[in-house]
Amino acid sequence: MKNNILLILACFTSIFCSSQMKLNKNKEIDILIKTPVKLAPEKPIIYTIKNSSDKTFIIDPYGFVGDSYWTFNNKKLIPIEFSRGYYSREDKNCRDDLIIIKPKQKIDIGLSLNYVDKAIYDYSKTGNYIRNIQSKHSKQNGMPSTCKSYINELEKKGYIMLEDSIVAKIPFVK
Template identity: 55%
Template sequence: MKRLIILIIISINCIFCSSQTKINNNKEVDILLKMPVDFNTQIPVKFTIQNKSSNTYIIDPYGFAGYSYWLFENKRLNSIGLQKGYYSRENPDCEYDIIIIRPKEKIEKIINLNYSEKQRYDFSKIGHYVWKVESKHDRENTMPSSCRQYITDLEKKGYKFLQDSISAEIDFVREQ
């Protein structure tokens, strides 16, 4: 009887836990996201980044580029225009922006899964959204060479630039 009660309590706890889904393909570094993401909050989406290796990795939060699009209730969303402006970085910005994750470290950070996405969308309707993302993170995708020298200096210290790709369908929910 005691085991049954413990099993029921554990089952109930697991039901109310939000699951973390791995969205990247690298075997040494996991990028995890709790899904579904709540659109109702004004808090930016944070990803859990976990380094399972003995290497120190460099991640450019604006270094993912590729292809993405949005669905609302399983129908593709049309863009309502292009974003205006861009983010320019100088060397001091690089020291602040670039993520350094040490061996066996687990951190939460904001990253842009597809920096090349320039479209704007209307997310005002209540319902289920899905962001489909296919992107890569490598030295070629890092924002227009703005942090190359800083990254090269870190690599000289033995840090590794993360070679990775994202292949994900990320669920977002907007409730009342």
């Protein structure tokens, strides 16, 4: 009887667990998200970054650039407007912005998986949303070039700028 109760409890807890989805292609760094993600536009989305290597990597949280769009119940959403402006930074901001992930380290942090996406969407309907993303992170992207001298300083210490890409369809629910 006791075993049956434990089995039932285990089943209920596993039903409500979310799974982790790997978003990137790099084999040494994993960028993960628990899915499905609860859609709450006022809250930042938190990603888990795991470094499984013996190297220290530099990641720009605004360094992913590419194409992205949203779907709602399998139909592409049309943006209701676009945000204006851009994020400008100096080397002093780079020290605060850039993510330094040491060997075997794991961190939870917010990222922009496509910095150039300035679209604003209407998320008022209840249903299934999917964020479709194709982006790349490299030293050549626009945002890392604003931190060029700081990145060069870190690379002289042996740090490596992440070269990576994301091709993902992230499920959200509301």
